[in-house]
Amino acid sequence: MDQGRGKTPRKRAATQQQDPVEVYCRVRPLENPGSEMCVKVLHEKCIRLIPPENSVVRNGQVKEMQYSFEHVFDEYTSQKAVFDYIALPLVEDLLHGKNGLLFTYGITSSGKTYTMTGHPQDQGIMPRCLDVLFNSIKSMQAKKYVFKPDRMNGFEVQTEADAMLERQQREILPSLTPKTPGTPRNKDRGEVVGETSRIPDMSTVGDVEEDNCYAVFVSYIEIYNNVVYDLLEELPFDTITGYKPPQSKILRKDGTDNMYVHNCVEVEVKCPDDAFEVFYKGQKRRKVAHTTLNAESSRSHSVFTIRVAQAPLDPRGEEALQDSNKIVVSQLSLVDLAGSERTKRTQNQGDRLKEAGNINQTLMVLRSCIEMLRDNQKNNTNKMVPYRDSKVTHLFKNFFDGEGKVRMILCINPKAEEFDETFHVMKFGKLTQEVLVARQQQIEFDTGFTPGRRKLNQKFKEVMDYNAKMESEMEPPPPTIEYSLGPAFPPLELLSSADDVTLHTLELYLEDRERRRQMLLIDQNRREDEFRADLVEFEKQYMEMKVRLEELEPAVDKREKDLQRLEARNRSLEKKNEELSRAMRDMDRAQQTLGLKLQDKNWKIDTERREKERMKADFRTRLDMNNQQWERNLEKEKRKLAVQAGAEIKERDLKLKMLGNIANDTKTPRRPAPKPRTYTAPGVITPARSDTDVSSVGYNPRTTRAMAGKIASARSMQGLNNIASSSVSSYSARTVTPRVPVVNPRYHRRSKSSSNAEWLDHRPTGNVELGTVLQPKMTKKRSVSKLEVKDTKNVSKYCLTHQEADTDGEIETKLIKGDVVKTSAGGRSIIFNDVETLKQTSPGTRKRRSSCPQPQDFDGEWTDTESRCSIAIEGHFKKTKSSMV
Structure with a gap:
């Protein structure tokens, strides 16, 4: 172990x-x-x-x-x-x-x-x-x-x-x-x-x-x-x-x-x-x-x-x-x-x-x-x-x-x-x-001693206690000591010198007195010892109490000093408490004053806020009225432009009809010219078409300047048509005049959409894809089929794909483009500034004619050089007019 x-x-x-x-x-x-x-x-x-x-x-x-x-x-x-x-x-x-x-x-x-x-x-x-x-x-x-x-x-x-x-x-x-x-x-x-x-x-x-x-x-x-x-x-x-x-x-x-x-x-x-x-x-x-x-x-x-x-x-x-x-x-x-x-x-x-x-x-x-x-x-x-x-x-x-x-x-x-x-x-x-x-092993308490030692010792103590008790009961009580020298002296008279009885009695009495005296001395010494011991014990206790008193006196003095210090500290704390109370009352009064001032300022702020809200509402009302007025003016201007464009179209058709009559008056019947393929260059707006649905794009009051630019473009087109009419008159008289160059106000380029701007490509459902050669190129774009407000965020360009049928029944695709700008109210508006037209026609079963005039197309006695020159100029004029349309 x-x-x-x-x-x-x-x-x-x-x-x-x-x-x-x-x-x-x-x-x-x-x-x-x-x-x-x-x-x-x-x-x-x-x-x-x-x-x-x-x-x-x-x-x-x-x-x-x-x-x-x-x-x-x-x-x-x-x-x-x-x-x-x-x-x-x-x-x-x-x-x-x-x-x-x-x-x-x-x-x-x-x-x-x-x-x-x-x-x-x-x-x-x-x-x-x-x-x-x-x-x-x-x-x-x-x-x-x-x-x-x-x-x-x-x-x-x-x-x-x-x-x-x-x-x-x-x-x-x-x-x-x-x-x-x-x-x-x-x-x-x-x-x-x-x-x-x-x-x-x-x-x-x-x-x-x-x-x-x-x-x-x-x-x-x-x-x-x-x-x-x-x-x-x-x-x-x-x-x-x-x-x-x-x-x-x-x-x-x-x-x-x-x-x-x-x-x-x-x-x-x-x-x-x-x-x-x-x-x-x-x-x-x-x-x-x-x-x-x-x-x-x-x-x-x-x-x-x-x-x-x-x-x-x-x-x-x-x-x-x-x-x-x-x-x-x-x-x-x-x-x-x-x-x-x-x-x-x-x-x-x-x-x-x-x-x-x-x-x-x-x-x-x-x-x-x-x-x-x-x-x-x-x-x-x-x-x-x-x-x-x-x-x-x-x-x-x-x-x-x-x-x-x-x-x-x-x-x-x-x-x-x-x-x-x-x-x-x-x-x-x-x-x-x-x-x-x-698992912990069992502890063994084997010391080599005899077992049962405790019980044996307890029985031995019980027996010893019992014997001591019995002995104490059998012993007589100790004798009581009388504090006296005995009875009084016996008679001391000697009646004769041979009186031995009196002397023997006195001797016994004196011996008893001496014995008693010795016992009293022993008891006195014992009592003196006990008293001395009690006195020593008392002295010891006295000295202990004295020492304790000496020990307690400094403690009491220290306690007194502590009490005095605590009383002084208490007085200082009370004084400080009074000062803090006064300061707190002053702060309460200041807080009340500041509260009144705060209420006054809050009332003023509320008044100013209500006034601003009233002015804002008034401003919004006026702005709505101005927007409605601008819309009405714009509708009037659109109707006016439509009437003017219709008149111009009628005049142009009349001139073309006159030109056709002049051409049909010749003796040799001419082969009808094929329908030209037209493509409107990027940036050229055709105001002569009355079926252009500009209202489908939407209107914004901030597009007034863009509309003004479109009106100016329409008027420039009217000037071009006038030039074309004068050219037709000159050709009908067989007079070759120099051609008037056509100027594109938006500069000649392939497509404005080729920039790095982010486009919003709006393609409504149901559109038919055209396989034209010229297609818009938009590097960064996001296509949607239905326009929502959230789609105009994070884009700077907008393109709407619109398809309709022209007068000949052919599908014509218009790409209406504009810039997306932020409004003062935090919204988005679109300013339209460009329209591209994509058109594709089918030649049918007819053979493709050469752009050069053929001899069988003319009648008369002209020389071959004059005939070819005249027909070439006329054909070139028709091509130019078709591109302008």
Whole structure:
């Protein structure tokens, strides 16, 4: 047996048996019995998880999930039943020298703290463990301070005399020493909780080693934001700043490689009430806060550790054996893990959000360690388990390495809206119970001494007490001493010299007087000694009181000075408070003044805003009226241009008819000329066609200048037609005149659409594609079939494809183009500035005629040169006129 100093002896065998981590499940009762549940207990070892419809982890193929655990407690299970099934075996192991770890795991508001502590009328696991522990070792506890911690996770054994001396130094003398003024006495929470109403657990553990003496030590720590704090540490107090913040603790290894919290306060307790007093003292310092899901949510992981030190009695069965190697120390750690939280549900912010992040990080590390242990055992690997990533896993590393029994309670909230979190808790529990932990060996307390030493010593003391009592009853009471020298002197007359009787009587009387005198002297000396001792004791007490008075006088003086200083500070604060009150009143008056000014300015601003809105409405009304006027004027101008164009067309047709009549007057009938193919050059507007539907493009008041340009182009076309008429007259008289050059006002080019601007190509549905040679080229374009307002954004050019039938029944395509500009109101308007006409005719069955005139087309006696020249000029004129049309 490998026995470490002050620690539980550990056995390590090559073929050590292993046990799985025991996982239990407890279902919390519903607050509202009518709520929907996602959990159903099938039997004592199986539970069903039913996902609701709105669950994010629900799978369409999986309707329900079943999990098996060591035992499942439904919502009707009592605290006593949970303790007897889970924690009572751990208390038995604790008294038999074995270690144990029990921790509760679950989401927030699932009943973990209630399962661990409960309330006075229905206690949880921790109070019942203390009750059963002290019920089992009540008469076998060692006197206080016999077991002394060595501050290295071990214990030493002292004699009872040394223990009594240390008790006087720690408890009696500090009670006589005056406290520093201003230092408040700590009142433990147990004084106000009402311990009288607590219902203790009367269970006991059998088979306890009676020849050992026991001592119980408790400690209470918390792990907050992955930092270890001691909840039982006495915090220094400052009269100005109050209590100083607690110092963080570090984790260390002892001589047997077991982890412990360095410099952690361990308090020796002799009854459950002392332990509860220590527990409530630490409970006051534990980090608890209000969240959306829980009114008193634990913000840290708490660890309440119960350590039992036991040592065998000496051969006489009176005191503990003075051998530190014979001490056996076992511990039971009760861990209340904080609940996992999701930020989207709790809506935590600030410190609460940071705390929730650290809590979730710790639980995630715990899951990672469990998964790594399971993988190592399953695949027979030796990967490093990340115990050091969290203080919780680092502290309890030895338990997972085989230093004790590990049990876990899964606390479940059965509400349907908690299904997603409950699903992950179930998965972790299922994973945990697959981990195997080495079984701890049985501790043997064989010291070679005679068993039953304690009972034998108790019987011997009982006999000695009985004999002493009987002897005290048989002894006579001590005689009472009379403070006198005896009766009066007898008669001293001597009647004769031979009177021997009188002399003998006087001699006896004097001897009696001397004997009495000696007895009185002895009693006097005894009383003097007692008085002297009382006087010395009084003097000692007097000197002690004098010293205490001398010690208290500076404290009283200091207190007086502190009171004076506080009074002066109070007066200065009152004065400052009055000044602040006056300043606050002045600020209130200034605030009222500024408020009135602000109201005045707001009224002015509202007035100006209403005036602006009125002016804006007036302006819009006038603008609408102006737009309507402009539209009417434009309609009049369009009708005027249409009438004028119709007249010009009639005049042109009349001239052409006259020209045809002149040509038909010849003797030789001429072959009818083919219909010319016409193409209007880009930028040339044909105002003579009355069927041009300009209104289909739309109208914008800002296109007035563009329309004016179109009117000027129409008038220039009228001039060209006049020139053409004069040319026809000259040709009819067979007079060759030079041709008038045609000038394109938009410059001669192939297409204006060949720029890099972005075009909006508007092609209505139903258009027929023409295979003409000249086609518009638009490098960047966006084609639409129906024009909307949003389509005019991010474009600078617009092109509308319009098809119609000409007078000969042929399809004519017009490309109406314009620029897209922004308006002052934030919209878009189109300014039309170009129209391109694409036309394609079919020659039919006729043969294509040459552009040169043929001899059979003429009649008369002209020379061949004159005839060819005249016909060439006439044909050229017809081609030019057709292109202008």
